[in-house]
Amino acid sequence: MIVQRILKNTKWELLLFFLLTGSLAAITLYIGTITGVIVVHDSRVWIYDVAGVVVLTLIIGYVAGRRIQGRIDPMHLNMLQVAKGNLSVRMPETVDQTFAGVYQEFNNMTDAVEKKMQLLQQLGEKEVMEKEQAAEKAVLEERRRLARDLHDTVSQQLFAIHMAASSLPKVLENNEEQAHLVMDQLILMSNTAQKQMRALIAQLRPMELVGKTLAEALDQWFPDYCRQNGLKGIKDMDLHGDMSEAKEHQLFLIVQEAMANIVKHAGAKLVSLSLREGPRQVVLSISDDGQGFSSTYQKQGSYGLTTMRERAEKLGGHVEIISKPGAGTTIRVHIPKFEDSKRGERE
Incomplete structure (x- = not known):
């Protein structure tokens, strides 16, 4: 043995x-x-x-x-x-002929992987932007639908309430019993209008990244979300501001998904968000002090974890999930960057 x-x-x-x-x-x-x-x-x-x-x-x-x-x-x-996504590493030259060929083949392989990953990232960004444009069209159509619903429901209810309230003084003078019926109708119609308005408002979702950079959106969204859900949030960001719109969009959605998972499942009190942009890689890390989970649950996965992995893989990245029962959870996302990715996107 x-x-x-x-x-x-x-x-x-x-x-x-x-x-x-x-x-x-x-x-x-x-x-x-x-x-x-x-x-x-x-x-x-x-x-x-x-x-x-x-x-x-x-x-x-x-x-x-x-x-x-x-x-x-x-x-x-x-x-x-x-x-782990760092495609910039290369083997140095060596005088040892036994390993020189192996090192060179490794460098050639890494060059090929980097080029293919760069192409994959550009295609992923293009797909994200196309889907984003399609989503914007869907949002415009949904707003038109909401406008029609407002006109057909709440607007008509408010008009009926106005008409009933206008006639109430005369009805009260002539027939007190009938006036009570009108007031009951007013209460019922106002209650119905309120429910309809709440239902329509619930369908609206704010576009956090519209007109903002990722850093600006997180500066506003992250503390508000933590405060609304009783969490203490710690944020550490180091962004150079040269990320593509697709990367910012996907990273913001990953942050939202991770925070939603923490609120739903973790039972945490403290959340730490770190987002750092290097010359060849963007690393997002979100940690909580919640209950954590076992590796069995991690292998099975959940809808939220699967969605985060899919979003990272679209840009050639990957997601690490580190968790143990009672020891909290850390979600780490690595997205590779390429020096000429912006130039390729413009072309």
Whole structure:
């Protein structure tokens, strides 16, 4: 079992080969001494020689293993960086011909992935903007419908209330009993108009990003949302203001979805929002001190978590969800940036 574990690690496998080589050399020396091929006057000398050979091969094997492992570890680290969305990493040039080809292939592969991800992001942004334009048309149509509903329902109810209220003084003078009926009708109609107005208002949704940058929208929306839902909010933003409209739109929707999940499920009191824009990556992090959840629930997923993942993946990014029962939840979103993404968008 131990040998199998050793053979799975290149460094220890190389060290084992050196040890076997040293052992074979020591056995050969011992056999030569016994058969008389090698004459040793003092028996202790060959014991020292055997021990020296074994120790020397161990040292040489360890050094050689460390050197090889030292060339493998940077590539492993860069692969992890690429997996997390940082496509700017590259392997340095090396004089070691064994690894030079591997490093170059890794750089070529990363270049290809970066170009494809950039194209994917541009297509995703285009899709987002097309959907946004379609949504704006739908909003305009919905506003027209609401205007018609207001005219056909609340406006007519208010007109009826006005007519009934205007006739009430004369009815009260002529027939008090009939006046009470009119007042009951007024109460009923006003109550109906109020319900209709509430229903129409409930259908309206404010467009938080219209005419604002992402930072401006979050400065206004985040503290208001925390206050309305009894949360203490901490906000830390470092934005350069050169993000595309599609990225800002998707990130804002992800923030809204994450905050809605916290209010519905987390039972949290404190929420921390961090949004930082680097030269090659945008990182959004939202943490709460709520009840958290297990990895089983995370694998099953919920509608909110799935929606956030889909929004990030449209822009070539990904979402990390870190949570344990009783230890709160952290949602971290990585969106890659490309230097000429804005130029490609304009073209």
